[in-house]
Amino acid sequence: MSELNTSTTEKYHNNFLREVEENVEEGEWVKMCMQCGVCSGSCPLGAHWAHPPQELFMMIRAGKREAVLSSDSMWMCTSCYNCVVRCPRKLPITGIMHGLASYANKLGMAPKIQPTRDFSLQFWKNCTRTGRVNELRLTLGLYFNDGLMAGIKKGWAMRNIGLGLLKAGRLNPFELFKGHSCKDQQGIQAMLKKAAEIEARRKHSTH
Amino acid sequence: MSEMKTAAYICQGCGISDRLNTKQMVQIAQKEGKMQIVREHAFLCNAEGVQMIRDDIEKEAVTHIMIAACSRRAKTEAFNFPTVSMARANIREGVLWSQPEIEAAVEVTQDMADDYVRMGCAEVKKMKLPEGTPNKAQNKRILVVGGGVSGLTAALESAEAGYEVLVVEKQGELGGWARQLWKRVPSKSPYTDPVDTGISELIAKVTQHSRIKVYLNSTIAQTDGAPGRFQVQIATESGATTTEEVGAIVQASGFTSYDINKLPELGGGKIQNVVDQAGLERMLVAAGGQGGALRRPSDGGEIKSVAFIQCAGQRDESGKHLPYCSGHCCNTSIKQAMYFKDANPGIDTVVMYTDLRTPGMGEDFYRSAQNKGVTFTKGKASEVVTSGNSCDIKFKDLILNEDSSIQADLVVLATGQIPNSGVNIELAEAAQGETKPISILNLTYRQGKDLPQLKHGLTDSHFICFPYETRRTGIYAAGPVRRPMDIAQAMEDATGAAMKAIQAVENASLGRAAHPRSGDLSFPIVRLEGCTQCKRCTVECPFGAIDEDEKRYPVFNESRCRRCGTCMGACPVRVISFENYSPDSVGSQIKAVDMPDEFSEKPRILVLACENDAYPAIDMAGMQRNVYSAFVRIIPVRCLGSVNTVWITDALNGGWDGVMMMGCKHGEDYQCHFVKGSELANYRMSKIDDTLKQLGLETERVASFEVAITDIARVPQLINDYVAKIQEIGMSPMKGFA
Incomplete structure (x- = not known):
């Protein structure tokens, strides 16, 4: 665990959602997800994701920090923007996926062979x-x-x-x-x- | 009315004379129909044709007219002669448009048109012009039972429309549930924050209104009478009763919150830190509304996290709890979560739902809550247990598909609404349940003390087609007693019910029918000297319009009646009839047709079609040129419930080869405009097999069908299939005896 990672864990306790809101690009949008699942259903690579976007958002709210940041799911995003076009809540899902990936990389939690x-x-x-x-x-x-x-x-x-x-x-x-x-x-x-x-x-x- | 003078008019327009021999139809009207005046016209519904009929009515004193032209559903504005009795022979849609224009069909098509002329002539002679009931009732006051949001709105709306109103409230104060709320879900833009309930203003408007009189601490001890003349005894707590006369009643008796003690697995009644939504409102009102200042009920500790469990004891498939969704609870929980977030954003609030349902503009409200940081978790709670001074909620996460748990200092259960419907009159006294419900209206009606319930104890007659309508004319249900709902919906509902009540008093004062035969002046007339006191009419009337007198004869309350004719269909001795619709008016049509003999290969099938759905569907089939067999003769009836079995036996004795009855869907999700009519008809017809066997006939010769107004393509198919089946069975052996 990198130094940065340790310090943020201390700071947020279990409130991973707030951590995401404050550190992840477009992270403030995560709370607006209404769990309809249209993003997951629209993703052309959805079948290859361990956790499609809808699930990642739910995991963030549930405080599953380790599982989200070490996941390779958001790295699977090809930026086709299908989900962004279809999201009824207008979430910039592609941006959030790249934001999460970048944040995980910064913390040294991203999967090593990816x-x-x-x-x-x-x-x-x-x-x-x-x-x-x-x-x-x-x-x-x-x-x-x-x-x-x-x-x-x-x-x-x-x-x-x-x-x-x-x-x-x-x-x-x-x-x-x-x-x-x-x-x-x-x-x-x-x-x-x-x-x-x-x-x-x-x-x-x-x- | 003095002498009957009859006239028949045969229209040649719309291509009728191109394909049919109208001369022959004229002769039939004269010789067989015995009409005194018979005229042909090239274009009967134009100004000249209509004037011709008007002239006959004025100058020749014609009292009964038969028009052989288009369907009775067409050209109603042109053929509007309110001072005479009128029958319409459906030549255009029923013959011309539904029969193929081919050489081989010419003869049977003409047969069909000739028969409709015979039937029209026979019918009109049995009709009388409805004069309206002499028992008109003039009281136009409106009684509102219940002083909650629904009742107060209904009272205010009626009073503002100029009607006197009485409000009867059981409690010592007006306002109902709304008075116990800290705030309500917003009903105006921007839909972002809880707003003031507005109940004090509503109460003030009602109590200060010059046309509204309020009875507090009062209940209805007895309701007697009919629209325009209800006698209501209002009992106060002290035991004194006052009698008031009113014209119509709005029942806004509201709901009771589902008992939290029935949910012990979720901590209801067991854990102090578990409350229901109403309980939380009470805590807030007591604390002066500061969500952040609320303390844990168990130890007075700080509340740092709150969990809202949706659908607690609702949408339950096990049969233990409420099977339905109460509609308001998702928005209510969102509102309550905001109480905390607005006071202190640091308080964690989680709404645990299976399907978040936010009617109205609730979606904006939901979004606002998400913006404020309320967490929404799609999950189903299975158990709430205490853990130290807070609660541990065990639940299944429905997105991540795993068992999980969260901690909360306070748990709020979204329990549902149970309607205050009073007594379920369709259940025996013993079956009413452990706590016997108290009657709301205490009606003296023969069919029971309260309004009939639709399902789940809700007082309604059809959620979609007839909102506010109950099965008791002049009494309308509004608010959560009718269907679970929130304040905004209840106010809309109450306004609708108030308008219905106003219609009811106005109709009653003119002796006219209410929905769905609005404006109908005919009413059931009973020839009491022939009555055998069998009580079938009093039992079967879907609207409880018929009481019994001390000698156990039926007493008809015309203004409670919807004119469906179910009593007429029920009567085994046929003493009930309407001036323009009677056992005779239909029976004479059945007897009027020219019955071909057994060897003609021309069977005759009688179709009795409900005028609300089946008959329009058949008409529309004609309009779309959907061809059906020329062997049917179709008679519209007010409702299948009005079909008297004598028509069936008359038809079979008269040599008809089969009878098709077409009515609306009955049972669960019924579509009958008179609620029980088609169901009763179906029940009666299930007993007709014995009669058929006695006559030595096949049971297939009488058949019932459920037809919807949209069955435009299906109806011709039904007819053709049935005719084919009858042809297979063979011609009726009864021909030639009548």
């Missing part, structure tokens, strides 16, 4: 470094995620596509070493810093 989480982390790291996504590095990073042998196997399987891209001038092998960045790299870093500040301020104000 493809969506892995990809998200790599993507974020990749694109915030230079302000541009380096496709070659991102792809290779994902290929070798599961180890050297697995990476070579995947690369071999994709070799024809890679050669095709190379011939068409859509893939520059030198990107692997340096890669090009956006024009104002410092500007990007400043923007990200500011966004983090605003987010922290917003949460602070709800306390």
Whole structure:
């Protein structure tokens, strides 16, 4: 359990709902759910979720902190927005799912082996470094995620596509070493810093 | 009225003369119908045609007219001749439109039209113009029984409409349940917070109104009479009685809260910290309304958490508790949870529900509670036990599908409403239950002291079709005695009942029928010298309109009567009739048809169709050109309850091959406009098999069908199937004897 996690548990005792309201993006909407189940029924991936949105909301109200935050359900959300369109209470369900995932990640409670989480982390790291996504590095990073042998196997399987891209001038092998960045790299870093500040301020104000 | 002078009018319009030989119909009206004047017209319902009839009425002193044109349900404004008796032969919808336009059908179609002309002529000669009852009653005061929100609203609405009102309240103070509430669910935008009940203002308006007289500490010792002339004895606590005469009654006797002691598993009556919704209101009123200042009943400790258990002893399938939903309790619990949240947002409030039902604008109120932080848990509580100074609620979480429990300092049970309906007159005295109910109205009616109940002890006659209507004309139920409801619904209900009561006194003063034959001036006339005192009419009248005198003869109270004719159908000696509808007016039609012989291959099927649903359905089948057999002859009846078995035996003796009776759905979820009419008819017909066997006939020759007004496609099929069945059985052997 991370330090942050321990401190919040102390603070909220059993009132997990309030914790979610104050720390999770769009979390203040959770209490407005009326348990109709339309979100769960609308989710195209619903069958693969251990706890569909309706259930997650109920678990939050029931104070099931551990079960919610360590769940991989919200990581299954593909942002299709079907549930948001249909929710009779107008809950931003997609936003809440990503908010919960992000919060769980921050607390170190998110499942360790979770493809969506892995990809998200790599993507974020990749694109915030230079302000541009380096496709070659991102792809290779994902290929070798599961180890050297697995990476070579995947690369071999994709070799024809890679050669095709190379011939068409859509893939520059030198990107692997340096890669090009956006024009104002410092500007990007400043923007990200500011966004983090605003987010922290917003949460602070709800306390 | 002096001499009878008859006239028949045959319309040629709407294509009637293109397909039918109207000349032949004219001859039939003259020779067989023996009508004194017979005219044809190319377009009878136009101004010229109507004027022709008017001229005959004025200049030729015609008193009885037979119009062979469209259905009696069509062109009622054109063919409106209130000073003469009128019969309508249904040639357009009943013949022209329901028969195929093919060569092979020409002969049977003409037979059909000819028969309807014969039947119309026979019927009109047996009719008299209704003159209205001589026993008109002029009292227009309205008595309201019960001084709660419903009663006070009914009183105020009636008084504001200009009628004198009496309010009788059992308790020493007006206001009922509403007086015991801290606040009520909002009835106006923005629907976000509990609001003042407004009961003090309502009480003040009623007590200060010049047309309202209030009796407190009083009950109804006896109610006698009929709309426009009820004699009511009002008994005060001291034992003194006052007699008042009123025209109509609104019964707003309210409800009793379901006994919390019957729910020991939820801690009811066992745990001090478990109360019902009314109990919480009492605690709040006593504490001056500060939810945050309330203390735990058990030890005076601080209340940090409150749980509301919905449907406590309600919507119960085991048969132990109330089977129905009381409608108001979800909104009430939301309101009560807000009492706490508004006073102190730190208090945890949980509403545990299986289905949250928030009628009216309750959805906004629900949303407001969620915004305020009231937690809603979909779960079913199974047990409440004490745990230290608070309670432990064991429940099944219906979303997470697991057994769970929560703690609460105070538990509020949402128990339901039990109507104060008085005595269930359909049960024997011994079966009334351990605590015998006290009669509310103490009616002197032959059929019992109180209003008949529909189901679950609720005083109503049909929740959807006839709100406020009871089965006692001039007495209307309003508020939770009729159906569980909240304040807003009760006020609406009371207004509706007040309007019904006003209609009742006005109708009674003119000698007219109330709903559903509104405005009908005919009423049952009994030839007492023929009466055998069998009491079937007094027992079977669905509206308790008939009492018995000391010599045990029936006493008809016309203004209580709804003119369904159930008494006429019941009477074995046929001494009951209406001026324009009688055993003879229908019997003569049955005898008037031209009966083909046994070898003609033309069977004749009599259809007795309820004029409320079945007859319109048959008409509409015609309008949609849904073809049915030309062997049927259809006679509309006021209600299947008015069908006298003599018509059936007459028909069978007269050589008819079969009788179809079409009425409304009866039993549970009945649709009969006279509540019991079709049920009684069905019961009577179940006994007719013996008669058929005596006549040596197959029992299939008489059949009953339930027909709804929407059965437009089904009715022709029913007819065709039945005709096919009769053709299979063969022609009646009774032909040619009559």
